[in-house]
Amino acid sequence: MGIERYLADRKGKQFCELPKETTTNNKSRKNRRRTRKSSPLPVQKLYETCNEVFASGGIGIVPPFEDIERVRDVLDKMEPVDVGLSPEMPYFRTTAGRRTPPITYLHLYESNKFSMGIFCLPPSGVIPLHNHPGMTVFSKLLFGTMHIKAYDWVDGGAVNGTSTRANVSRGRAPSRSIRLAKVKVDADFTAPCDSSILYPADGGNMHCFTAVTACAVLDVLGPPYSDRDGRHCSYYLDHPFTKFSVEEGVSVPEADRERYAWLEEREQPKDLAAVGAVYKGPKIVENR
Template structure:
């Protein structure tokens, strides 16, 4: 999902100590912290270092090798809520009771032209509507809670063209990839530029948080804008949108573009207070 503007407050929270003894004490503590940090990088730092290597030669539409995908997935699998400063009692996970849709909170960790790292925090009932990830590889790690995930892939012309199949109204045909509830802890999911559920939507069954890595990140000027969609089950395919392939059921839908800012989606930024990423 695209987060427009500088939502996250990135001001440092360190306080400057006064007094000779306090300053000296803090200096010693900082040195000990630096030595400990150098010896054992935080989980967030390990994610960052893996991203730098996995996406080093990345470009729009270029998928990392299977080994690189598994390497980054393994690093993300090891991240726990406490590693990024999250706990269920934070205000991010409570519906503020405004009468509108529960707001989604975005915590910005890092972004460069190659990749971005961020966390979406959803109170119960919050929804991130169906949206795409053009020419991007996306890693999503459910850190806490349970979430319903529904995802699709575009269906291209069977004659071999890379053009989507479209209806008379301009909607594009998509095939259902996932329609399930994920419960933390679980494995990191990976979607690709043209497969594994490139379009997805999230609904918070309980309060939950998702750590997202996008490679490369959204960029309107580069043609990677985030587009939202609404869908309807196909009525002109066998079985009213249901076909059978052996024992496997396959569902399809016509998806219509909704633009870049759905009314029911409210995203707010908040200061990330977990361990910081150091870009050497």
């Protein structure tokens, strides 16, 4: 989400090359290099796969199905130990006296093509409802239980081919733009589970994470957020469909109304407590 860019900028790029070999045995060094090349660590393999998959990507460009599956396959096999995490670490403890538990972001890598990072949430930690404009996003729950609620905009901003602008004849008038969206996901997920994928216009592009237990989620964004390139992170309030009336001609069957909501754009929530921390897991070696 948008906070990872801010926190990464504050903390800097927290990755470096693997330590150099200190042995003077040439044969031993060659064997080690050969082993590393044929069997990269999982986080290194993820980086290398993403570097290939997103090489020619850009805003709104979805990688081919076979490339999507390549990234998913690597992520599905990853475990907390592969990024140096465990539920006992301080990131996942509830802080006494705080109404909103702080979320910790561990920056792994970022280029103009993709980014990798981990959100560490203590119990009841919340990443509020936000979007991913023009992005393909992979999320891997490394451990714990998380509730995910996700929405997609109704195609073309319409239901049954009719405009979905809200008529605020009842309920308070929204202070910002408001659009109709459909619920894509509203469920608890417990690790180990398959990685989730969202697309620019499908899969739950706007989502909210709520930690049921302490949990960690590894995110891959392609391309990453960029204010300069128009990929801003927007936050939303979700209102029940019945809160506002709609313009004449819009019809959603009463039985389906719980599957729709009005999303109202808002400022970044003031109670969003997020901090950046140094990633201390296995390091990523950039391709030179």
